Amino acid sequence: MTVYLVRRLIQALFVVLAMSIIVFVGIYGIGDPVEILISPDADQIERERAVAALGLDLPLWEQYLVFLGNALKGDLGRSFVFNEPALKLILQRMPATMELAFGAMFLSILIGLPLGLYAGLKPDSPVSKGIMAGSILGFSLPTFWVGLMLIMVFAVQLGWLPSTGRGETCSVLGFVGLQPCSEGLQWSFLTWDGLRHMAMPALNLALFKISLVIRLTRAGVRETMLMDYVKFARAKGLSRSRVTFVHVFKNILIPVVTVVGLELGSTIAFSVVTESVFAWPGMGKLIIDSINVLDRPVIVAYLMIIVLLFITINLIVDLTYSMLDPRVRLETKGT
């Protein structure tokens, strides 16, 4: 297990390095770094001073090392727009994105698992066919359009739910509702108003995952039902519900948990879309706004953070997986 852990850690480190090189080359190699890193309003003298200060006269590999060193110290540049450290801006918005992502994951399991279980146990019933058709739709529908339709129905026509924003958290002068407090983390799901604001974005973000969980669960159930141990449990005279919930359910949980865990990363990434539709003030909306106004330090910082986040999630999922499924452990021991 330790060997496995160390090997995965080293692998993860290499991926982080590789991604930092890609982001670095993307920013410094493709674009003009002077224009990217120095505010366009700067005059010639300021420009030259900045070039020297940023070490842009150094060879590329040395520049990369400087960039890497600064990144390790948590210095990823300052935002042109907010004139604040890019890292701080992103970390401020992280809770909003996280609660949205976790809300979506929660919804996807809450809705997807029972539906998938039903569809797997009764594959031929019309309800199951309906569920499966719905899941195809869930895969096909573009997230942003579903979001718009949700707004149209629930916010504009029915007026049940608010269409944009995060609701009741706390207000900072000038950025009411746009910027959660820097002191202490602000959460929407703790207030009723916040929950009302969260309902639509979370459901929107969850839609794809719900379909995924349904399909996974159904496939898992159908496969497991044919196993000898299930037949044996049935033959032993165990009740149907015990077989379903103890023998079958436990075994399908492994792939479902793995995939849902793995999907956390992509949920965070896809929240870019949902946040833009619902004006949810998270990291995703920040990156889109930053790209649109070319606030590049924020873009770099976002990319580096999200890459780190991804690698961490992948690592955790892999480790959890090897703990849940003994076969994976044996395999690594064998080699």
Added chain:
Amino acid sequence: MSDVALKGAPASAPVPARVETPFRRFVSEFCESKVAVGGAIVFAVIALVAIFAPWIAPQNPYDLAQLDIMDGRMEPGTVGGAGFTYWLGTDDQGRDMMSGIMYGLRISLMVGAGSALIACIVGASLGLLAAYAGKKTDTVIMRLVDLQLSFPSILVALMILAFLGKGIMNVVIALVIVEWAYYARTVRGTALVERRREYIEAAQCLALPTHRILFRHLLPNCLPPLIVVATMQVARAIALEATLSFLGLGVPITEPSLGLLIANGYEYMLSGKYWISFYPGIALLITIVSINLMGDQLRDVLNPRLKK
């Protein structure tokens, strides 16, 4: 396998299917699913509309001379100043939405199919190479694929467009970079099995050049799964392009795809003018669903494991 073909063949082929070519068998098996045939027909109609948009659209939505700003934001079904009915309403510039959608489809389909094709060529070549060369080449290419696939497509595309900026070509580049890995993985998987077959050995014994073995012998036998992946990827590419355009990172405002049309209607949504976003969305939805339905059936037909 043969009795399936016999059952399906007379229904689809008007000539009694005495000579059973692989293609004819494929067509008859594909036609077994009514839903898939429906999808194919719908998609064919959409493609035709997109191709012939300049001739069948009521107006050219990007010729400013034809637009009448007085007709802005009209409800579906109203008759405009130009004398024809706006069946799907107009946007804020007085543009006929139906024409806008037809032209938008052109761009969406072009970007989707174009990027899928390029990604297919790049990905399939690399996948073949990985499987055939093995060893270090295989490791390097597959590590790259793993790395790529561990990040969600939207993030990779976002990253690339943040570097490159807006534009149709840039979107295509981003989509190709996002998608090639799927093709590479698929082709490698099949090619690994195929390259151990006798015909490859025979070709090697004849000392044929590597590229000939790769593309004339190995590739044709890896086609079935490749076609399935390509179909699905076209749908994915169209959806992704629409998403990127909606976010304002995709196509420029002068060449709006469906995604951009939807984005344009976003601000009017809250005031109840739903049609500016709604109908382009429906067009997008129908396109994607019809492609996916075809893809689903293709997967069933072309998957050798499902054959009896």
